[in-house]
Amino acid sequence: MTRFQKMIFGLQEFSLLIKDIFAHLGSVKDNWSETIQEMYLIGTKSFFLIFLGGLFTGIILAIETGHQLETFGATAWIAKTVSLGMVRELGPVIAGLLLAARTGAKNTSELGAMQLSEQIDALRAFGASPIEKLVIPRTIAALVMFLPLTLIADIVGILGGMLVSNQTFHSDISVFWNTAVTSLKMKDLFVGFLKPFFFGFFIATISCYFGLTTKGGTTGLGKNTINAVVYSSALILVIDFIFTKVVWELL
Secondary structure, three states: OOHHHHHHHHHHHHHHHHHHHHHOHHHHHHHHHHHHHHHHHHHHHHHHHHHHHHHHHHHHHHHHHHHHHHOOOOHHHHHHHHHHHHHHHHHHHHHHHHHHHHHHHHHHHHHHHHHHOOHHHHHHHOOOOHHHHHHHHHHHHHHHHHHHHHHHHHHHHHHHHHHHHHHHHOOOHHHHHHHHHHOOOHHHHHHHHHHHHHHHHHHHHHHHHHHHOOOOHHHHHHHHHHHHHHHHHHHHHHHHHHHHHHHHHHO
16 A cells, blocks of 8 residues: 555545544433543643743744844834733744644554553444544543633733843833733634634644554554644644634634
8 A cells, every 4th residue: 555545535534533433422421430530531631731831932923023123113013912912923823733742642552542442442342433432522621721721821921021021122011911802802712712613623624634644553553643643733833824814714
């Protein structure tokens, strides 16, 4: 089988996995405890990572734009640049990439280890569906938790930019915050808050797919874990481009 044929076959299997997820979404109420556990692992355990990622993204954005705007005497525009940049683009993308690495690797390694140890085959033998017991709780947890984590990245990034603007470029904190908030329109919030749902869905499903299709021992598990993170990260950038180019212009 050529590489192209393998890619087409993989897309077919992934499409069938998504179809099964939508077909069994109602089973989430029967696996609520697993879903809550996954929400905890995704949300609480990722908080510090997202906090640091958002903070330093906002700080770097304020420093870089501030030095450029300072030459034109337009440091008042730092607030608008940081606010729009974090909410519309950098907040969702940075959070998505960090969660693709953490959550994607976690899902693939867990399900891959279960696949190699034949625990998933045992679930099927007992009449339980791996999609209902393992995939759907992880997918629902990602859909629920990615938006709050993105909001944390957005807010912390804006606050980091505000502190840098105040200390480095001597901007008034209250003026910065007021400008940052009033610069955001409903269109910006809609696009910025819709992205995490798509990021969360595809990160969860891609990582679960690679976990369930793991074979070849620990070498195969390592390869699939890397593939899950790489494909998830690449798709995040593609989705972000679609939102920026297509969805933004349609609104």
